[in-house]
């Protein structure tokens with residue numbers, strides 16, 4: 067089988083991190099005849115510099131045709147002043163929207179070797195394993211009107227619109243319930259139904275779907291502000307959290323930071339299975355950003371990007387054994403005390419991006 | 430002078446906590462001739478039970494006429510099923526909106542005696558003193574349309590609208606800059622300008638106002654998701670944070686939880702100074718909710734409510750010495766090891782709501 071990967075390293079530390087994944091792909095092709103075919107494009111600031119857009123039409127076409135997209139990171143101070151429509155993030159948002167990647171899976175896992183580097187007390191995060199399921203193609207990110215209007219008198223009015231339809235809430239909740247069944251069988255749905263109509267509908271749809279098809283899964287509802295508090299107070303109470311695009315953005319970042327493993331966390335963004343082939347469009351990216359301050363220095367942690375590739379093996383190619391082997395390799399390297407600067411601690415040996423990639427590969 | 434206070438104890442632990450403030454008011458009237466006149470009304474679930482609305486017109490009138498409103502807490506499972514328009518929170522939202530209380534001040538302070546009860550490592554929160562300034566009368570809380578529409582085919586569409594005008598952003602940022610000048614002189618403004626047009630406008634207006642009138646204050650901008658991360662990673666980097674209504678709701682709850690002192694945190698919601706008298710409308714409320722699970726048991730922590738009254742003394746009556754004396758009394762009681770159950774730790778003596786109130790009063 068041919069497996070088509072489209073690589074979009076992007077800006078900042080994206081390209082360095084992606085290089086380490088390339089080594090693993092080559093190894094899998096030569097040693098395991100994995101049959102990966104890779105192509106590469108530009109996204110974010112580098113695409114703007116080359117084409118004046120955050121992603122070119124040609125690269126969008128390649129992303130649509132690929133089995134999976136691997137995405138690095140976008141943005142940096144260099145592009146802070148560019149127009150809203152062509153800012154680096156626009157490339158990522160267009161990929162999510164045009165590929166209909168409505169389901170964003172963000173595991174917040176605390177690697178045992180790193181529990182001490184969390185800002186939380188170690189006993190609160192040791193063994194932490196939350197899966198945040200964030201709706202990714204709806205809500206305030208894409209709703210119209212989204213405008214700034216000049217009202218005269220020196221006054222402007224900015225409008226963003228949060229829109230959710232029943233089917234959008236249903237399909238993301240179904241993903242949450244299904245994945246919960248493969249884990250500890252508990253879902254917590256978060257919204258602000260006490261203030262937002264979209265929260266009211268969200269709550270109703272999740273409740274109805276649960277009753278109809280997933281009543282074997284434990285379901286809890288929490289207001290999103292209280293959810294943020296509970297994440298900080300006692301994160302281990304959660305298994306799967308399902309929430310909307312904006313709350314998911316905030317809550318998954320808080321959860322990621324809790325683990326002390328921010329530089330290590332992957333994410334997967336999945337579309338619906340194709341009616342005929344059953345294939346899902348998919349994009350995999352690290353949770354961390356482009357970290358322009360350390361870009362090009364060879365010190366970035368490539369683990370989040372590599373772990374994103376492991377998610378790709380699992381969700382796009384059903385290569386579960388290979389995914390697990392890769393995740394095990396990461397854990398082993400950490401257990402051996404090999405660390406990049408961001409996760410360095412006493413008694414460990416500090417390495418750069420390339421050495422970290424090599425260490426994982428040799429495991 | 431006559432000082433008119435309107436008390437709205439609300440639901441759950443609200444009434445118990447308010448009783449402890451009443452004692453302090455009586456003491457100040459008799460011992461210090463403070464001249465407080467108090468009246469009392471219903472808000473939230475208890476108002477719904479009495480009048481079928483989350484606050485009656487008569488009580489709204491009294492709130493408008495008072496120098497300051499003291500608010501307990503609203504809500505509880507009993508009213509989970511009531512109509513959206515008359516749900517307990519509607520009373521609080523109407524007070525905020527009709528009194529034009531656009532500036533919500535939420536201090537996140539870590540009482541030294543309680544640093545150990547934070548879920549963060551003590552060195553990260555010891556001495557923490559952040560002031561979150563949340564915009565309270567705009568954004569997605571009040572923007573129109575705010576609807577659920579039946580689309581047929583079993584589909585509904587929910588819409589909420591985030592709206593911000595220049596003047597709304599200007600007046601809340603001015604409050605932030607002014608208060609920063611009385612503190613460590615640094616403001617961090619948080620929005621999602623990479624995704625939201627309201628974030629773009631927010632950023633522009635804050636930047637322009639800073640340049641024009643407050644260039645002596647240090648100003649930083651942070652994306653709200655990154656802000657949530659930084660609050661968890663290194664909260665002491667912040668002095669004053671200014672942000673919109675919804676981000677403020679999320680971020681202030683996370684910040685409150687960090688301190689380990691959630692049951693102790695007050696808030697003030699202020700209007701604009703009146704053109705003639707210079708008086709501001711104001712409402713003071715604890716950050717915690719109605720805690721229905723412990724209501725009526727006499728074990729709730731009244732400190733947040735009492736500290737809210739201290740903010741009232743400071744901001745509504747310019748009784749700065751009295752406010753400081755009251756805050757000092759709270760700190761002293763904690764230093765003596767007197768604790769309610771929520772903040773109990775080894776070697777301390779556990780007391781109920783009334784004893785805690787008495788202990789603070791006798792200090």
Ligand SMILES: CC(C)[C@H](C(=O)O)[C@@H](O)C(=O)O
Pocket residue numbers: 155158159315623624654
């Ligand atoms: C880069 C930005 C547009 C993006 C988002 O807000 O979704 C990022 O914060 C994320 O969480 O993937």
Ligand SMILES: CC(C)[C@H](C(=O)O)[C@@H](O)C(=O)O
Pocket residue numbers: 260261291518521522678
């Ligand atoms: C009770 C609720 C409407 C309110 C809000 O969302 O503003 C609360 O969470 C708060 O922060 O004061």
